[in-house]
Amino acid sequence: MRKASRPLLLVSLALALGACAGGYSGRFKGNGTGARVPASQVKTVASKEALGDTAYTTLGTAIGKAPTAQEAVDLAKQHCGMNGGNLLILNTEPYQSGSRYIADAACATDGSAPKAANTSGKGKPAR
Numbered sequence: 001m002r003k004a005s006r007p008l009l010l011v012s013l014a015l016a017l018g019a020c021a022g023g024y025s026g027r028f029k030g031n032g033t034g035a036r037v038p039a040s041q042v043k044t045v046a047s048k049e050a051l052g053d054t055a056y057t058t059l060g061t062a063i064g065k066a067p068t069a070q071e072a073v074d075l076a077k078q079h080c081g082m083n084g085g086n087l088l089i090l091n092t093e094p095y096q097s098g099s100r101y102i103a104d105a106a107c108a109t110d111g112s113a114p115k116a117a118n119t120s121g122k123g124k125p126a127r
Helices: 002-022 069-082
Strands: 025-030 043-045 057-066 087-090 095-097 100-109
Touching (some): 069 087, 069 100
């Protein structure tokens, strides 16, 4: 039994290291709303200044790392949307670091994103 688990461990380790070397990764840091927004509905904005007078609430920071700049932005949009954001405000242009591009952006909502459903078990169910 012990010998059978070693090859499985080695294969898992090789796959994990391969994914980290030049693959895709991303994260969200902040306080999301709990509701999910599809990445296709997350609007990308070049900077805070480009928003003009649009009111928004910052939820946190979304980071995407991928082989191309567009894929890095798309990954940041996914992380932003998973946390209830519908605005991805780029802090900088996507930049290359080693073999990957990094998109560093603020994740925000302008109030038009859906609200989280009541999942606490308290109150009346949504109709």
